Amino acid sequence: MKIFLLALGAGLLLAGANGAQAYHRFWTNCNYDSPTFMTTMTRDAGQSYANAARYEGYQWRGGCWNYDDVDSYPSDAPGDPSTHGEGGDCSGLTFKTWRESTDQWRDGRYYWRALRNVHGPYTAGDFKNGVGAPNHVVAKATAGVMDAFASSSHIGMVFTRSLYGGDQIVEAKCEACGTNIFYRTYRSDPSYGGVARWGWTG
């Protein structure tokens, strides 16, 4: 009986170890290179960058993806950064698209490659409050392409405005819905505020 219990314990430990290893998956493809300092940052380039992140999935507190149009690790446990899956979360996607620095006092333009694993220092609530030198609050009615709408728990960027009064929003929405462009009505939702990046050059 003692041997059986020891074997059972060892088996459970090994099973646990396998589970932990399974959670270091997509991030093994990612790097930690320095960003490229840029002198320009146009809104259409921002659209292209965010558009390319579509279909690449969602990872809470993540910021690393490739360009194969597939979420390599879908259906991870939501809200668990240790799953290390593909994709950014809402604030990570915005941070990288807006070419921001990990130093909140810097307002320069820093290009992060897709596989550079970086989330940035801001939560959605930080963006909503205009925290950080590159960010500021704008009136929602004036928010245009590549400006954003942020609540205390989510942020999405305006891809285009829509005829029916809503907006096509590019966003990393959730584990199940991934990163994509969705029709949203954040503009008229009181829980969302308008936010924008300083320093667009076109």
Next chain:
Amino acid sequence: MAVRVHRHAAPEDRTDAREFDRGAQAARGRPGRPLANGREVVVDRVGSSELRIAELAGNAVVRSWRVTSETPLGEVQLAEPRGNELVVVLKTYTDERAEYVVLVLRQRGSAERFSVEPSEWAESAPLARFRLAGSSLYQLGSTAAGAFVDRFDLKESR
């Protein structure tokens, strides 16, 4: 109270169904919402304070309205004919507040208008909050206590 759930027959398995390619989708796309009588309703928001609504028969405008507002206009939740009227539900917003405005439009302006509290505690499909059935306008809303459906009885159409 007992809740009875009726099971509906599953739709026929259509294993030959294929998605149209992008070109075909664009060719079949329509800017308006088709109506049962073959016409279409088209909505165009101009800037943040003007809305243009038209009922079309083919490429001809049968009737149209222009709605302006000092408060910014958000999404149009509903634009649907009811007899010779058109019921429109649109949203107005500021940075802190929002409300829905229901307009019943006739040939010479609005016949009826009232405001509705948004009650959007829970997120839903963006344009799924209002439905018109006969003279009743239904609103799907939610608070922290749960979801609800309110009914607003519109005046009889003339």
